[in-house]
Amino acid sequence: MKIAIITDTHFGARNDNQNFSEFFFKFYNDIFFSYLKKNDITTCIHMGDVMDRRKYVSYKTATDFRQNFLERFQELNIDLHMIIGNHDTYYKNTSEVNSMSELASEDPLTTIYTEPKVVDFDGVPIVLMPWINANNYDKSIDILKTANADILMGHLEINGFAMNAGNMVCEGGWDRQEFKRFETVFSGHFHHKNDDGHIYYLGTPYEIYWSDYNDPKGFHIFDTETRELERILNPYTIYEKIYYDDSQQDYSKHDVSKYKDHYVKLIVVNKKDLYGFDKFTDRLLAADAYEVKIIEDFSELDANNVSDEIVENSEDTITLLEKYVDDLDVSLDKARLKNTMKSLYSEAQDLEI
Secondary structure: OEEEEEOOOOEOHHHHOHHHHHHHHHHHHHHHHHHHHHOOOOEEEEOOOOEOOOOOOOHHHHHHHHHHHHHHHHHHOOEEEEEOOHHHEOOOOOOOOEHHHHHOOOOOOEEEEOOOEEEEEOOEEEEEEOOOOOOOHHHHHHHHHHOOOOEEEEEOOEOOOEOOOOOOEOOOOEOHHHHOOOOEEEEEOOOOOEEOOOEEEOOOOOOOOHHHOOOOOEEEEEEOOOOOEEEEEOOOOOEEEEEEEOOOOOHHHOOOHHHOOOEEEEEEEEOOOHHHHHHHHHHHHOOOOOEEEEEEOOOOOOHHHOOHHHHHHOOOHHHHHHHHHHHOOOOOOHHHHHHHHHHHHHHHHHHHO
């Protein structure tokens, strides 16, 4: 039996931006559901964070989700198992109020998991583990210790794994030793695909934030017979970067058509020909990109012009945040506080840059 696995779809991300909605559903129409139909896939597991916002869902997001996602499973007669992620729950200490129970519970082909459960898929028992909170904690621990299953699929926050393509590592979650009794663990939650050979974070199916730039995306197919995991890549992207250096390239011949329907950052590394730069930016702005941001690189601030004292004492933002937390006179879990501040810093970069 082959099972489709998708995770962290984040419907409603980027404030219901229509450009992102069209980008998301292009993937679903052309890649995801096309593959499921062509390969006679009859079961799909969504490993959490179906929705982006915990507190509310707009009418537009609810409509898009129903028409372009949920009803497609019904049309293809595919069983859908939905594991509740942290973005799907209204409260942080319980999953009882969640978006999927409100939006998808009436579908006879959809099963929603707010508590862990061992489910049999063609003779292979798999633990489906939703986001662990105070309400389902005891049952989650019991399942972790006693479940008669070799495979776990869930929405987990485990230490030591990269949370995004920038390799910001989780430090305030579960110890990976808690899952050592399982042969393989698959998880949603972190948007960058990475693993240690035992625990596999599968990543988002498409780019959502700038931190996803140049980070391959897609979904997966799990074969219950061979226990093999196959990744189906998503060829579509929405972010592009141009490193402008007219000492190395003639931009009068640069193809700007590929930037249509993209968000573009033009990062100026070297700009000697001002007239040529203006001509290129005019062509780029006329290429029908969603947005073009020009970021000047002040090359006169060369490292050779900076004193050794400044270089030796310079610190990046994350280091400064960690030192700030270390100096706080509080009884809080400082490792967890650092992890939270890192996540907020990453989100701020996504939104502002």
